Amino acid sequence: MSDAKLQSVLSSLSQVHRQLNSLPSNAAADDECIKLNTNENPFALPAPVLESAVAALERQYLYPEDDNVSLRDAAAASYNLSRDQVIAGNGSSELLSLIYKAFLDPGDTLAMLSPGFAYNHKLALLQGARLLEIRWGETCLLPIRKLLFGPAKEAKFILLANPNNPTGTFVPIADIESLVAQSDRLIVVDEAYVDFAPDSALRLVDRYPNLLLLRTFSKSYAAAGIRIGFGLGHPEVIGRLRNIQNMFNMNVIGHAVGVSILAHQTAYAENHRHIQYERVRVNFALSQLGFSVTPSHTNFLLVRVPAGRDGAWWQTCLKRKKILVAVLPDEGLEDCIRVSIGTKPQMDAFLAAVEDILGSETSQRSAV
Numbered sequence: 339m340s341d342a343k344l345q346s347v348l349s350s351l352s353q354v355h356r357q358l359n360s361l362p363s364n365a366a367a368d369d370e371c372i373k374l375n376t377n378e379n380p381f382a383l384p385a386p387v388l389e390s391a392v393a394a395l396e397r398q399y400l401y402p403e404d405d406n407v408s409l410r411d412a413a414a415a416s417y418n419l420s421r422d423q424v425i426a427g428n429g430s431s432e433l434l435s436l437i438y439k440a441f442l443d444p445g446d447t448l449a450m451l452s453p454g455f456a457y458n459h460k461l462a463l464l465q466g467a468r469l470l471e472i473r474w475g476e477t478c479l480l481p482i483r484k485l486l487f488g489p490a491k492e493a494k495f496i497l498l499a500n501p502n503n504p505t506g507t508f509v510p511i512a513d514i515e516s517l518v519a520q521s522d523r524l525i526v527v528d529e530a531y532v533d534f535a536p537d538s539a540l541r542l543v544d545r546y547p548n549l550l551l552l553r554t555f556s557k558s559y560a561a562a563g564i565r566i567g568f569g570l571g572h573p574e575v576i577g578r579l580r581n582i583q584n585m586f587n588m589n590v591i592g593h594a595v596g597v598s599i600l601a602h603q604t605a606y607a608e609n610h611r612h613i614q615y616e617r618v619r620v621n622f623a624l625s626q627l628g629f630s631v632t633p634s635h636t637n638f639l640l641v642r643v644p645a646g647r648d649g650a651w652w653q654t655c656l657k658r659k660k661i662l663v664a665v666l667p668d669e670g671l672e673d674c675i676r677v678s679i680g681t682k683p684q685m686d687a688f689l690a691a692v693e694d695i696l697g698s699e700t701s702q703r704s705a706v
């Protein structure tokens with residue numbers, strides 16, 4: 339195709355991509371990098387889960403099961419719900435995107451607790467919806483009155499993550515219940531990091547038709563690359579999402595691994611203990627070095643860097659040392675980095691790199 343023709347075709351299409359280009363993207367990692375920027379869980383699958391993945395490969399010529407029935411059954415049994423209260427997704431991000439498509443018309447408003455999971459900005463933009471950001475209260479409390487009586491009243495649904503990304507903070511389930519009980523809106527609670535936290539809102543799903551929970555196996559079950567997520571809620575709400583879902587949204591490996599993880603959740607106890615231990619260790623070590631770290635209920639730390647440099651500067655310095663961390667687009671978090679908790683050797687390498695960078699800063703300052 340000639341350049342002129344390509345330009346004419348491109349300009350005749352929607353220009354929504356221009357707005358998306360301005361959103362931050364995660365740099366691609368080369369294999370030598372220690373990847374601490376997207377909150378993966380860098381451990382092998384437990385042996386029986388891995389075996390289920392390999393066995394599923396032998397069914398590669400078949401389409402995956404329609405409507406994810408066996409996986410939804412397994413999740414329903416594990417979460418003490420019925421199949422029609424469960425939708426299975428190609429990761430929870432697929433389910434987030436279905437929620438926007440199913441429940442928002444262009445021009446509608448949704449409310450999100452802020453700072454929150456940045457991907458929601460992209461989803462709102464694609465749907466032509468207005469994302470109303472409601473700040474978390476002091477020390478990341480749930481601002482219930484603001485959500486019930488403020489401008490959030492206009493929102494079609496309210497979205498929050500508990501524990502929250504990027505702060506790592508957790509609000510008590512009693513507060514979530516208070517919001518859900520008093521609100522006449524759909525409340526979407528994204529529990530991507532719940533297995534690293536002290537409690538979950540799962541027990542509320544049967545009690546409140548306006549609560550929709552999201553879960554993922556990307557973080558606590560080390561399966562980010564396999565793409566398994568769940569939505570748990572009232573059958574009418576779940577049914578509307580299932581109605582607009584692509585057929586064969588998951589693949590045979592995702593189905594098999596999902597069912598197997600649900601059957602072997604206890605095999606992850608050591609993994610979760612490791613992450614909880616390392617996040618305390620790394621928090622302490624960083625605090626000793628002059629960083630300020632928010633206590634976390636997730637597999638990552640929100641780290642405020644020492645005065646004088648911002649998060650982007652630290653991200654660049656660490657990247658030169660082949661360590662990837664995230665910076666956040668949110669107002670007020672310019673001097674922060676978000677660091678995933680990896681293996682002990684990965685966290686040792688991260689801490690050594692931080693000390694190195696601090697050391698060269700000090701020697702540069704004293705040379706001036």
Ligand SMILES: Cc1ncc(COP(=O)(O)O)c(C=O)c1O
Pocket residue numbers: 376377428429430431432455499502503528530553554555556562566567
């Ligand atoms: C709060 C939150 N929700 C959802 C997701 C998406 O997870 P998944 O891999 O299931 O799409 C993430 C990933 O970082 C997240 O932090």
